Amino acid sequence: MxxxxxxxxxxxxxxxxxxxxxxxxxxxxxxxxxxxxxxxxxxxxxxxxxxxxxxxxxxxxxxxxxxxxxxxxxxxxxxxxxxxxxxxxxxxxxxxxxxxxxxxxxxxxxxxxxxxxxxxxxxxxxxxxxxxxxxxxxxxxxxxxxxxxxxxxxxxxxxxxxxxxxxxxxxxxxxxxxxxxxxxxxxxRNSVAVLTGKETHDELQALSEDIFRYYGLGCRNVSKLYVPKNYNFNAFFEAMYHWHPIIDTAKYANNYDYNKAVYLMSEFDMLENGFLMIKEDKSFSSPIATVFYEYYDSQDQLKETLKRKKNNIQCIVSKGFDDKEVYFGNTQKPQLYDYADGIDSISFLGKI
Structure with missing residues (x-):
């Protein structure tokens, strides 16, 4: 053959x-x-x-x-x-x-x-x-x-x-x-999104696909946001709202309720809208129904930070931030040449 x-x-x-x-x-x-x-x-x-x-x-x-x-x-x-x-x-x-x-x-x-x-x-x-x-x-x-x-x-x-x-x-x-x-x-590995506060409603709505598709269980799902100081999350939550029927899935709802209870009992600060919680956290891997966020001072400094932590990151979702960025809404639409962890499996298979 x-x-x-x-x-x-x-x-x-x-x-x-x-x-x-x-x-x-x-x-x-x-x-x-x-x-x-x-x-x-x-x-x-x-x-x-x-x-x-x-x-x-x-x-x-x-x-x-x-x-x-x-x-x-x-x-x-x-x-x-x-x-x-x-x-x-x-x-x-x-x-x-x-x-x-x-x-x-x-x-x-x-x-x-x-x-x-x-x-x-x-x-x-x-x-x-x-x-x-x-x-x-x-x-x-x-x-x-x-x-x-x-x-x-x-x-x-x-x-x-x-x-x-x-x-x-x-x-x-x-x-x-x-x-x-x-x-x-x-x-x-997890995926992150870098926001500037200048994103349009359509861009943030596209980001919701990167967050919620497959209930956030994929390595290409965005589990962490990087936002500038004093970022206003109102536009973000508005753009997420059309995914609210996800809470009707029993398993997702159970995870949401459990993680919310843990955060409340631990007296963690977090924001939520009835089906998604966001919490300030330096970790990359967030629980189901939760997205972590972290503030950055400058994009140049953030680029250096993400470069050091590249082995934890599958995709960077952004607009004009990174040469290999994935545009909003496209993390779960990889091409054939988008290799997991950036390891070229065809080259590997050609050498064995």
Whole structure:
């Protein structure tokens, strides 16, 4: 199987996923093997929701929409153009996936297979239903993928390299356990937004997507704001308000109530609007339903601070602050070349 065959297979998968969006779910006759897979995938969507309360239908479909837009021949070829992908004997690459948001490990899965390697996937317990079904679809549109994709629940064995994502504690375990193998080990990161007080209502409203999408559980979600001294949060809260139905989700509401009670009993100063709390805090990782904030004196000084703390940061959301900034509202719309932790997985896979 050559690179073009692999690109064709993933672009066919993208066409399959295009049928599933928050606007509508609609079966299209021209999609390959649709009679075999369309109804089955609808069933998998329901099972995924039943097994993880954070995986709402809206959030799952949001993820699928993002992937169908990326998985086109044009996008994949543009992504791979800078690389010299040479056909060689495939290696077995193990992927240990997180389960915080739907299909969070799909980019690693795609990268391994598009590079011509075989993949061994160990999924998180709360996200086990969508990817195996999509892998089966890939095997139908490109039969040479059969034997290249393995899902395992038990201990990983017989692999040549590993890509593992987990908490700071599990990352230390991964680094020790996999020290004899080529590896990419990822730990906790969070995203921040740098505000100046000059943002428009539309920009702040777009920022709300970066904060609330997936209930804030992703590493690309904004969990921390940097604001100038004497910043007025009124415009910020006004722009957040259209997300107020999020409090109707029982699990989110429980977290909101619990964290609010903790803050009140601890006599912490915080501001809240009935579904979001903001608290001054130097930490990056904020609890669910909470966003931390910190004041800065100058942008130059803040740039130096964030540079020193770059290993804690996934994205910087801003306007004209940083060369690699993400514009408001786009943290959960990464491109194929937006690598987690800034580690180029295609280059890594080309060297093993």
């Amino acid at each position: 050559d690179l073009q065959q692999r690109i064709n297979a993933f672009s066919n998968l993208g066409a399959f996923l295009e049928q599933f969006s928050n606007d509508k779910i609609e079966k299209k006759d021209q999609v390959l093997y649709n009679d075999l897979f369309f109804d089955g995938f609808i069933h998998q969507l329901k099972i995924a929701q039943e097994h993880n309360d954070w995986f709402t239908k809206e959030n799952i479909l949001f993820s699928l929409e993002g992937w169908h837009k990326l998985l086109t021949k044009k996008n994949i070829k543009k992504w791979l153009t800078p690389y010299n992908i040479v056909e060689k004997t495939p290696k077995k690459v193990a992927i240990i996936m997180a389960g915080n948001i739907p299909l969070v490990g799909f980019h690693d899965f795609l990268s391994v297979l598009i590079s011509g390697h075989h993949v061994i996937v160990k999924q998180a317990s709360k996200d086990r239903h969508l990817l195996p079904f999509l892998a089966k679809y890939l095997e139908y549109v490109e039969p040479q993928f059969k034997g290249c994709i393995t899902f395992k629940e038990e201990k990983l064995t017989d692999f040549d390299a590993v890509i593992a994502t987990g908490s700071n504690n599990t990352a230390r375990y991964f680094e020790y356990y996999f020290k004899g193998k080529p590896s990419i080990i990822r730990n906790n």
